[in-house]
Structure formats: structure tokens, C-alpha cells
Amino acid sequence: MRNIKIGVLALQGAFIEHEHMLTDLGAVCTEIRQPSDLTGLDGIVLPGGESTVQGQLLHKSGLFTPLRKLISDGLPTLGTCAGLILMAQEISNPVADRTIQEKAAPTAHLGTLPVTVRRNAYGRQLSSFVTEQPIAGIGNYPMIFIRAPYIERTDVNVEILAKVDGNIVAVKYKNQIGLSFHPELSENSNIHEWFLSQCEK
């Protein structure tokens, strides 16, 4: 058992899978649904799911402002798939139909990570895929992409950790790790272990 408490955003999506992986590595996990769940955390996980849903619920739950502050203030944060979209400073394609302007979806959610992300960048479910590729500092890793985004542009200070077919799929910026794929669905816990080591510092 390690003395680390990780808050996993539990508004919608695959948060249990992150909790299982982190618990197996000895961390204590707590589910974040309201602002009072944000106290005493050593790290935050923003899981996969639907970013539109999670983004709306961030506001309705009152989590948006305090969560953004915690991340901006330097709490280690891991965002996967929808979680990466929540962190991105810009979403290049927030709505499906570009001709619809009224009530347009937000072009950013928390906006703590200086990258531009493209939602559903690979297309619909038939284009979801798995590939094993190297990640800087981690080595070869089985990457599971499900209706996944990728990163189109990054600020100069963002460290690019992995690319697949020329597209950026893993980055680190200060305390924030953003991934296009789903490490919580793989059998390989190296990324979670690395994240926990960041939280222990």
C-alpha cells in the first residue's frame, strides 16, 4: 500500500478501469463527483468517456473552476482520450456539423494543456484500432484507440512522448500527461506506474 490518494473524475465513462489499475499498484482511489471530493488529493485522473457529456457535467456539478485551479496549480493529472479533450486549450472540431453555429459546442473545456486536439480524429467506431508503439520514457506500449482524438498542434513547451502515423498521441506538459488512447483498458500498467511516481514527488 502506498500513501497516495488519486481522485478519478467519475461523472461519466470508464473511471472504474482506472481505479482498478491504480488500486492494484497500491494507490488509494476516490471518485470525484462534486467539489468536496477534491480535498487531499495527490493526483487526478480524467478518464475516457464522452467529452461533451463530461464537459457539461463539470459545469453542472460545480467542479469546473476548482478542478481547473488544482490542475493549473500543479497537481499531477493524467487525461486519457476524453480526458485529454477536457484538458486541451483548443478543440479544432467541437461540433459535428460545421454549418450549425447556434448553441455551438465549446471550443475548449478546462483548457489547462496548451495543445490543439481533434475529436474523433480517426472517424467512427469502425476505424477504432490497437497498435503497439514506443512512448518516450516508457518503451513499447499497446495503445487502444476508440473513436480517439489526436493532437494537431502543441505549444513549444509541451513534450511530445509518442506519435502514431505522424500524429501526436501522447504529451507531457509540466504536471499534465495527455493521451489519445486508453491505458486503463490494456493489461500494461507502466503508464499508471509512471503517473503514480509523478504523484509521489
Place this chain on the structure above:
Amino acid sequence: MEQTQYELNKGLAQMLKGGVIMDVTTPEQAKIAEEAGACAVMALERIPADIRAAGGVSRMSDPKMIKGIQNAVSIPVMAKCRIGHFVEAQILQAIEIDYIDESEVLSPADDVYHIDKTAFKVPFVCGARDLSEALRRINEGAAMIRTKGEPGTGDVVQAVRHMRKMNAQIRQLGSMKKDELFEAAKQLQVPYELALYVHENGKLPVVNFAAGGVATPADAALMMQLGAEGVFVGSGIFKSGNPAKRAAAIVQAVTNYTDAALIASLSEDLGEAMVGINPEEIKLIMEERGQ
């Protein structure tokens, strides 16, 4: 279907967990659903309550209508095909639907065989009343299960019955000795390997949602507390007085399904709920289709 694709398809269902999938019949309704916080939409020609009212044979929707909905929203789009109608499923795969619901809500096309879902790349969700039906559908390749409930009634009683029964059977399998599983699998009419998985893991090998008759935030939270991993809402939203508000309230109730105080405030001023009908009042029992 390759094993990798099946894992990806189960994975998409995992991403939908804790969310609400809403029936929609037009791009406008799909946008309302997305803005209210739906994690996916189910495109169909008529919602179940209207299918009941109209009678006759109900089929897969016009692909053009489905494409209109695909273009209107960025969340996953599902669509229904008839039980056993593998050509309707082929058509839905051809237009790159994200999930196919082989659904008892439509008129069955085959009264013996379900679709061999392992032959498809696109994922399938299927309805089930109990563990037997669920594991048979999974064996056929379903990557997600939902209760059947009794669609289009606004009456949650069958969804409750199905969820309770399935979970009771899962607990029974879990408490058995391993050498009793062979007989249990035989009784359930399911493959031994799937019975063994349930015994060892205490859950289905795929995500399990609630569906059928969910009409209020309280109904949705009830299904979550009974063990559903997410909720389908069909007629309950667009047959009610204020669809956008009711839809948003149900989404929040599913996220915060144990927070009674919050659900109380979410349940205020939602306008008219859909007018329900009791199972005794209906002639067509959809849950009996496709066992």
C-alpha cells in the same frame, strides 16, 4: 470478427458507462439529446410508444434519416435492426453506424435465429431478460447487453425485474463450486466458458445497461442502484412535456445516482412525464421476442 475488434467494441461500451443513451427520430431531437448530455443516441424511425400505437411491422430506419443524425451530432450514433435480420445489420455497418441494437422493439425477422454478430466488425448491443439470454447473445458476438424491459410503456417494472433476475443469477453462479458450473451452464443453456467467466468475475463479460420504461430521473437512478452501468431512455424523453429539461435531469441523476437530495431537486418542475401504460393494458409483449 477478429478478437482485437471485439475488444475495441467492448471498449466503446465501457466509454458509454455512467451515461444515458437516448432514442431520437430526427436530427433536431439528436441535437437536443446531445446538448442535454446524452453519451450516445439511438436513431430510429418511431420511438417505441409510437411503434406500439401504430402497430404493423416495424423495420430498420431509412439510412438517409440515420445519416442526417450522424451528421448532426459528434457523439456515437446507434441504430436498430430487426432480430435475425442480418442484411439490415449489413446496411447499418455499410453506413458506418457506431453500434447496432438487434432489437425486440422492431418486428423480428427470424423467429429462431439471432444474427451471427461475430461475422460483423461493427459492435452490437442486445436485450436480455435474464442471464441465459444475456450469455447467449454474448456468445453470438454481442459486445454490450441491456435489459429488455417493456419498451414504450413508461413502466419500469420489467426492466427492474430483468436487472434483478440477471444479478441474482450472477450471484448464484458466483457462489457455486466449480464442479457445479457444468450443470449450471446446461440449465442456463449457455456455453460453459461464459458461465465460468461469470463465476470467476461476478459480472457479465460486457457492459450491462438498463432499458425499457425509464421515464424519470428517479427511474434512472433506481436502475443504477440496482446495478446497471448506464441507462437507455426511449419514449420517456420525447413523449414528455419538456424533453430537453427531462433529458438533462436524467443525465445528472445517472451520474449522481446515490445522491437523493440532488435527485430530488432534479425532479422538480420537469413538466408532464410520458403517459405510461401498464403491461396488463398492452397486447404486444416485446420482451418475449428473441430468447
